[in-house]
Amino acid sequence: MAHPYLNRSVANKIICGHVKELAHVTFHDLYETYPYFSIDIKKEQEILRKHDLIVFQHPFYWNNMPPLLKLWQDEVLETGFAYGENGKELAGKEFLLSITTGGSADTYTPEGQNKFPVTDFMRSYEQMCSLCGMKWNPPHVLHSSRQNGHDEIYVHANKLKDLMSTFAERGHL
Amino acid sequence: MNGHGSNDFFNLIVFLVSAVICVPLSKKFGLGSILGYLIAGVIIGPHGIKLISNVQETMHLSEFGVVLFMFIIGLELNPRKLWSLRIPIFGMGTAQVVLNTLVFTGISYFIGMSLPASILIGMAFSLSSTAMGLQILNERNSTTTAAGNANFSILLFQDIAVIAMLSILPLLADGKAAASTDVKIVNFVKTVVIILSVLVAGRLLLRPLLRFIASIHLREIFTAFSLLLVMSMAFLMQYLDISMALGAFLGGVLLADSEYRHALETDIEPFKGLLLGLFFISVGMSVNLKIIFESPLLIFGCVLGSFALKTAIHFVVGYIFKLPKSQLTFFSLVIAQVGEFAFVILGAAAGLNIFDTTTGETLITIVALTLLATPLVVFFYDRIIARFFEKSREVEPDIIEEQENPVIIAGFGRYGQIIGRLLYANKITATVLDHEPDQIELLRRFGFKVYYGDATRLDLLESAGIRKAQVLVVAIDNVDDNLKLVRLAKEHFPHLKIYARARNIQHVYDLIDQDIDGIERETFEASLKMGVDVLRGLGWSAYESVKRAQMFRRHNLEVIKDMHSKRKNEKEFMAKARQAREDLEKMFEEENQLRTQPGSGWDI
Numbered sequence: 001m002a003h004p005y006l007n008r009s010v011a012n013k014i015i016c017g018h019v020k021e022l023a024h025v026t027f028h029d030l031y032e033t034y035p036y037f038s039i040d041i042k043k044e045q046e047i048l049r050k051h052d053l054i055v056f057q058h059p060f061y062w063n064n065m066p067p068l069l070k071l072w073q074d075e076v077l078e079t080g081f082a083y084g085e086n087g088k089e090l091a092g093k094e095f096l097l098s099i100t101t102g103g104s105a106d107t108y109t110p111e112g113q114n115k116f117p118v119t120d121f122m123r124s125y126e127q128m129c130s131l132c133g134m135k136w137n138p139p140h141v142l143h144s145s146r147q148n149g150h151d152e153i154y155v156h157a158n159k160l161k162d163l164m165s166t167f168a169e170r171g172h173l
Numbered sequence: 174m175n176g177h178g179s180n181d182f183f184n185l186i187v188f189l190v191s192a193v194i195c196v197p198l199s200k201k202f203g204l205g206s207i208l209g210y211l212i213a214g215v216i217i218g219p220h221g222i223k224l225i226s227n228v229q230e231t232m233h234l235s236e237f238g239v240v241l242f243m244f245i246i247g248l249e250l251n252p253r254k255l256w257s258l259r260i261p262i263f264g265m266g267t268a269q270v271v272l273n274t275l276v277f278t279g280i281s282y283f284i285g286m287s288l289p290a291s292i293l294i295g296m297a298f299s300l301s302s303t304a305m306g307l308q309i310l311n312e313r314n315s316t317t318t319a320a321g322n323a324n325f326s327i328l329l330f331q332d333i334a335v336i337a338m339l340s341i342l343p344l345l346a347d348g349k350a351a352a353s354t355d356v357k358i359v360n361f362v363k364t365v366v367i368i369l370s371v372l373v374a375g376r377l378l379l380r381p382l383l384r385f386i387a388s389i390h391l392r393e394i395f396t397a398f399s400l401l402l403v404m405s406m407a408f409l410m411q412y413l414d415i416s417m418a419l420g421a422f423l424g425g426v427l428l429a430d431s432e433y434r435h436a437l438e439t440d441i442e443p444f445k446g447l448l449l450g451l452f453f454i455s456v457g458m459s460v461n462l463k464i465i466f467e468s469p470l471l472i473f474g475c476v477l478g479s480f481a482l483k484t485a486i487h488f489v490v491g492y493i494f495k496l497p498k499s500q501l502t503f504f505s506l507v508i509a510q511v512g513e514f515a516f517v518i519l520g521a522a523a524g525l526n527i528f529d530t531t532t533g534e535t536l537i538t539i540v541a542l543t544l545l546a547t548p549l550v551v552f553f554y555d556r557i558i559a560r561f562f563e564k565s566r567e568v569e570p571d572i573i574e575e576q577e578n579p580v581i582i583a584g585f586g587r588y589g590q591i592i593g594r595l596l597y598a599n600k601i602t603a604t605v606l607d608h609e610p611d612q613i614e615l616l617r618r619f620g621f622k623v624y625y626g627d628a629t630r631l632d633l634l635e636s637a638g639i640r641k642a643q644v645l646v647v648a649i650d651n652v653d654d655n656l657k658l659v660r661l662a663k664e665h666f667p668h669l670k671i672y673a674r675a676r677n678i679q680h681v682y683d684l685i686d687q688d689i690d691g692i693e694r695e696t697f698e699a700s701l702k703m704g705v706d707v708l709r710g711l712g713w714s715a716y717e718s719v720k721r722a723q724m725f726r727r728h729n730l731e732v733i734k735d736m737h738s739k740r741k742n743e744k745e746f747m748a749k750a751r752q753a754r755e756d757l758e759k760m761f762e763e764e765n766q767l768r769t770q771p772g773s774g775w776d777i
Contacts, residue, residue, distance in 0.1 A: 005775045006714055009776050033715075060777075068716075
């Protein structure tokens, strides 16, 4: 989970509230843990080792991840751990990207503001998975999250919850 | 009766006038208060202008000052702390008393005194002055140093040793026991039983009693009770033939843990001060100028000789018990005088006809002169020996060899240590300078290379390798020394990068004037960090709290720069300060308006 001002967000707060309820899920708020941006790399890697499904939940700022998550990616997924000769620690794990966007689905069309499909902006995530040997799953996206009423957000959040539960039932978790 | 009363009144005025004139003068010349009292005593005494004749009575009265002093010392030592001093008290104490007694007895016997007289002189001269020693330590705030502790422990042991000395006096007089052994054992048992019951009863009863007295809310009654407490402890001990001071000390220790410790201390303090002053006056009065003029060489020779001998013996004792070398000289000097107990022992000896009156008076004058000499010696120690001593440390190449570390840290207390440890962990070697000997001793045990010395001295900086260093960290907490070093380094070593710790805002301005590479207010970052924690404690998110603190920091640093440029003009300065406060409020207001409202971009 990475949102610099979680208190100010509506959608992410609701989503987080939902998935926190799940057993077997470790809810890890990066901005709350590392407000000074000094990440405990060893500890983060230990958390990753212990889990079979990794979910990135964050707002899609500038069609990208918030900077602390990027820093986390740079520092924690280091060679020798996540990739490279002996870097097999993440191999075989499931990966799910769950984002909220300000723009509506329409903006992710050639005519829209964002010009490209939203999945185009996810290529670096996908590539991360392939390099680390993680399984890429269809991303879970909430569009126009600002305009959505609470009901729609609840539906979205419940869907994510169900999705994560299925992973558990499949025996991965 | 009436005449006697007005005489006392006159005496009191003489004491007060002489003290009020001599003590401030002496202090002005940097000689300390004690010497002032002593000189006042010499002037008004029977051998001076003869305003006061009854020295014995005055001294007896004023000894109570020492008693009060010991009570206050006791208050500062709870039983646990006292227990931790058992080795200095009994180890160093025994060594000091026994060695001195042997040496002085030997010398007296060698110059033709009878054996009993020699032993007596040996005992008398082994003792030091509690009043003098503790007062000097107190004035210099060094009671808590290793040497201060050792001094105190020895003085305490002497108080115990006096009991034994007084009890063997009659034995020396006629060569046989004054009382049968049976009686002595009975007496001893009686003494122990009484002391133990006083300790137990005191432990159980004193606190409730004090609480009751305090609940009456009459300040003078509390004071009266405090005095009564000390006096009755002292009286009881005197009744048991134990020194009054020791009794008062025990009373103090009993109350060291109590919540009334500070109240008692404040109440007793002024009495202690005045009586102690009176005590030093009466010591001054017992200096017999006639005897000095009759045989000045003999007297001064004896004074000098005994002072030097005792200093040497203490030096050995201190060395054996591993006192910090830098404190050894001071430790030896502070208790090198012959103390006030010698008056008691010599007086008692005269009464028992162990030697004639002239010898007795000569000895008393010698004792008084050693007391008189102590503040002078301490004065010279500060002016000459201490400096020479520090210098001798630097030229000794094995102590501070020419260093070639890239960093010099001046001041290795709480602040400098963190910097040093960070560097050390990153394999950057730093030369560390500090002038607190205890601190250095401790750090060395932890494996730090720390050098003793005043970092504001050019020669010391040179031998610390400042010419080859790249960075100087000024982590000294004392503002004057801190600035002195910054200026010195800036002037003589322009190649250096200088980083300085600032104690307060005025200090920051002064450092900005010096145009150095880094200035850090010692509590600023820590306070900001706690501010963040407080915001988080109130439910703010972590990152939000950090951001606000960083905004505050940036604003504050800008304001300081601004204020620095306007600080010469008070009007502008105040206006700027007001404006800065408003700016800050506005800044946070805008932050709230713009970034926390829906639609600000962060709300998805």
